[in-house]
Amino acid sequence: MAHFDIGYRRCLAPDGRPLEALPDLAHDAETLIGLYRAMVRTRTFDAKAVALQRTGRLGTFASSLGQEAVPVGIASAMCAEDVLLPSYREHGAQLWRGVTPLELFLYWGGDERGSDFSGPRQDFPCCVPVGSHAPHAAGVALAFKLRRERRVAVAIFGDGATSKGDVAEALNIAGVWQLPAVFVVTNNQWAISVPRRRQSAAETLAQKAVAAGIPGEQVDGNDVIAVRQAAAAALERARTGGGASLIEAVTYRLADHTTADDASRYRDDAEVSRHWPEEPLIRLRAYLAKIGRWTKDDEERLLAATAAEIDAAASAYLATEPQPPESMFDYTFARLPTDLSGQRAQALAPVPATGPEPMTAR
Amino acid sequence: MAHFDIGYRRCLAPDGRPLEALPDLAHDAETLIGLYRAMVRTRTFDAKAVALQRTGRLGTFASSLGQEAVPVGIASAMCAEDVLLPSYREHGAQLWRGVTPLELFLYWGGDERGSDFSGPRQDFPCCVPVGSHAPHAAGVALAFKLRRERRVAVAIFGDGATSKGDVAEALNIAGVWQLPAVFVVTNNQWAISVPRRRQSAAETLAQKAVAAGIPGEQVDGNDVIAVRQAAAAALERARTGGGASLIEAVTYRLADHTTADDASRYRDDAEVSRHWPEEPLIRLRAYLAKIGRWTKDDEERLLAATAAEIDAAASAYLATEPQPPESMFDYTFARLPTDLSGQRAQALAPVPATGPEPMTAR
Amino acid sequence: MVEITLIQAVTLALARAMEEDPRVLVLGEDVGADGGVFRATDGLLARFGAERVLDTPLAEAAIAGLSIGLAAQGFRPVAEIQFTGFIYPAIDQLVNHASRLRTRTRGRITCPMVLRSPSGGGVHAPEHHSESPEAMFAHIPGLRVVIPSSPRRAYGMLLAAIRDADPVVFLEPTRLYRASREDVADDGAGLPLDRCFVLREGTDTTLIAWGGMVREALAAADALAQEGVSAAVIDVATLKPLDAETIVASVGKTGRCVIAQEAPLTGGFAGEIAARLAERGLMTLLAPIERVAGYDTVMPLPRLEHLYLPNAARIAAAALRAMAYA
Amino acid sequence: MVEITLIQAVTLALARAMEEDPRVLVLGEDVGADGGVFRATDGLLARFGAERVLDTPLAEAAIAGLSIGLAAQGFRPVAEIQFTGFIYPAIDQLVNHASRLRTRTRGRITCPMVLRSPSGGGVHAPEHHSESPEAMFAHIPGLRVVIPSSPRRAYGMLLAAIRDADPVVFLEPTRLYRASREDVADDGAGLPLDRCFVLREGTDTTLIAWGGMVREALAAADALAQEGVSAAVIDVATLKPLDAETIVASVGKTGRCVIAQEAPLTGGFAGEIAARLAERGLMTLLAPIERVAGYDTVMPLPRLEHLYLPNAARIAAAALRAMAYA
């Protein structure tokens, strides 16, 4: 016989009211302000990216509107030497870890240099094939374990990803090898048009951990304090030899799936409206205001500064020349094989080429 | 918060002593004798197949020695119109359902006609790529559900298979769509050389069900009464709209993985010896003897009859001419495409071909 | 008869097939209320209900595996893989099961299923959304591989694929989805799945293409005509089983050819066609067989995509190179 | 120097690589105590310990994915997929990640990993144990595809593959594992991964093969010699990147060729080689390019396997057909 419990963690109510005994973190206003700034920065980046896409100056983009507490909460609990393996909706975590807004714009603008992070050099690039980075996290964690480094691999993916075999395989291996890895499910209730309840009959997604014999926990993903606490606990466990765990952060995707999506085809505006009051910025701002650490002025200054930073990055992005044609070839292998050098020469020859078409599709 | 329990079912102790309150089935001696006969028949088939392989007259073969209670217990709880999706070690279930020993010999002898079952026409052939038939079971079950048929798809696979993404994907889908499917893990403690504890940190394999939100149960897989009871309950649930479930039958692989394997490389003989007293035939025979329904004479008559049947099938197998060369082509598509008819003609032309090499490798 | 796009033709064929055969089901990610990310299944949920239009969980291997189970049970599943960049987890099911259930069971269990997927680049899509892996599928015995390149062919070939008794991988060139319109009669008429389509006759050279490259080949033929070169254009359309006859016959007449594929050169299906010609048409060739293909590199992200994609200019240039021979 | 088999050469190379580079790890199903089902990793666990020889759970996609994570972190994982019939679930990781991490990150993250797998038929193995899917891998940009066909080449090419900075799919012809012995010096010398091996010079025709077909090509050359036909034999060995020069040069001299592959004909790598010849060597060809291949059918179960597999006789017959030309 075996028994399992899946816990749920929440520190602040949606209106910012503290619940029960708050963790120490909740009394560390400087840190909370840092988290708030990061969430605002993420939202500002998202808004700018959507605007650029709408005006044909960026490719298809996946906004994290309303989910900012998850990537920020997770990343803020990580050490610099840990490795992040994000999916495509974790700009918040990437920005926290030092990926620059310019790099992110480049990536989403269709330029590989955007994944050549100047900051966290070992972090993985965005993973588009859903869930397929989960096994990489196990591999990175195995590397840490074998080298006896106190580092942790952190993979973030969505509720939809939990249906993928890759994720189950990775969790299982991380479990049996007690790897220093933390897997985070950003349950934003939707995988494009498929609602959470039609993705799995599991009452929680945290219980995917049970299949792997690792701890699983659900957390209010709009409560950045709770997310960070859960992440800190999981990271600490991983760092000290306690093995892998799974965190399900329950949030809501307020935006369309991507700029190529029209969510009104499959969900009511009313549903979206119902979730707005629960979004994470309101909550932390209200709490900070309640404890006297955030004013309207602070807010305005922050918005202005963030907008200026992101706008400058956008301008730099728009001013960036495309890579030269040979860049197509020069990173395929460490050394260009003979068989490819002919193709390279051909591509560089002044052959007639049609110009780039306008950026439209998804 | 969510809670889960994984139960364990056992009816007879290894020495045949009844435990607690026995189910009705345990008092139905005719049925039990049928189960006993089926297990003996399975073991006889296995022994013959190994003997044929050892003498170069059969291909690589996977024996189910010691695990007979699982396939027999499961198959005996199924209805004829249910569909079985076996892996490669479920001869016991196939034989129960009407696949003939001759067909099984043909299959393991390298002849496709062995999968053209005369009996259960809709049962799937053996599945060699581990776990890859689990999604087929979900598809078959979906067909039943859509047609509103009271039928169940039953997939059987090993402890190793539970690490495969396919199995997790299939369980999850069967869960969310409440499909009439039963998934059975034959946990025989080994996946070739990898012991159960190094396959997963999960305390039980039954708890893989938790990830899918379906019921999971552990059962003593050497206790055919318990296996059949568990199967009957899961089948009934599936048949009456209650959805899918998972049964972990805990048993032990007494044989080498296959005839190509040498288990002494990775496990002690002592471990194997320790498990012999728990094997399923002893147990049921002892119980039947205890309740006065099985004698030495019965045993001898059964062994003789079974040996005669299996020997006859082996002779028929050995006397079966190979298929004609055109059989390679004639089942590739419903109608032979022009592009293939040229190849067919070429293959049938009296081209020089080397003869078959002796059967050796794994 | 109405002028419709290729994607609309796909929808029309799906609806027709579902109308005429209750065994036909549509399944995949977002095929229901969303109508598919490209709208291929738009309106089908409303019309045929949730038991025939199934939104699956996010699991491509299982989508293929489910389809196999359904097909084995007599349904005619038409599964959508959202982009071919995500089809790879389904390959195991295609190779090891879908394509060989018939042969493994000597015809007892069969697998009449269609796996549809938008394929190819040219639409400035994100990473992994511009793949052209058709050659991988064309190497799998027991599978048909079909790529339509016009609304009419999409309609007729999809109907034929759904009606076929065996598994079909049906790749739809994303960049042609809305590229042009054509009159398509919703008459339920299928098109053969073992025949190339000669789109244009010609005497000097034969341009051979499929999918997104067909439009480029036609444009190249126009350009060549300006230079006084008469180019035949063949849409291969069904890669497997291949209609080598039509190709060999055309090249037999013209003596020259250019085979265009969007996929990376090495190991692509253009190689197979070139090999067929080198085996069977060698003696009629006047010039080397030219292949115009993607480079053996990962397709660049959108900003440089146009430098990667073969186009009419490259095809025409290759044809002119060949014209330089006798 | 000792006479060893191909499988022993694999073991020797693995041990050597592990000895000389602590970053080299071996992982896969049953690679530990069991030493691999073919014994490729025999003795490595005892010698290098459980932190460098890892028995994985049964999950091929994850084996590839783990290797990617390890490689990104600077390890040099050598993963075993037990049979190529079970490699398909790993394709997604190879296509979408291993082969493109370098290009996606402009060289920031790389993926020096080797995926080894016994490949091909001819050993009377069960279903799904006789696959030859090399062409699928050879179509993936950013991947190397290597198939040794002798103990020495197995040793040298495996060492080179492990030392290579990029991912390599290393397919080992099962039927050659114990087919013959050869002196192999354990000198740590790698062999190039971008070069074909000319095993025999010849003047009338060129026999081109890889893997299990190399032995058949050599036997065919012997048979042809008896008929007075001088056949060069080339072991392609590295399919990607392809050394087209060596092949074109040989066929340029002989004017005729037979390309032998065990895989099904259509979409196989022989097509690529034929296409290269048709592009670059066309004008020197005296006869059509002959391909001898498996049929476009699922490989039959062992009882009929010998009827399916291309062999020396079929290769020789094709060569003689070509000899009939001028």
Ligand SMILES: Cc1ncc(C[n+]2csc(CCOP(=O)(O)OP(=O)(O)O)c2C)c(N)n1
């Ligand atoms: C393997 C794979 N299949 C399909 C897709 C197409 N796709 C992109 S995002 C998405 C939904 C993902 O949902 P979820 O995992 O919940 O993440 P979210 O987008 O909500 O952040 C799908 C189906 C993909 N990228 N990868």
Ligand SMILES: Cc1ncc(C[n+]2csc(CCOP(=O)(O)OP(=O)(O)O)c2C)c(N)n1
């Ligand atoms: C996908 C896949 N990978 C590897 C193999 C090779 N293989 C055959 S059986 C086996 C072990 C299976 O173990 P388990 O699932 O416990 O079943 P058992 O053999 O014990 O019945 C392996 C690795 C395979 N058949 N399929």
Ligand SMILES: [Mg+2]
């Ligand atoms: Mg989601």
Ligand SMILES: [Mg+2]
């Ligand atoms: Mg087992």
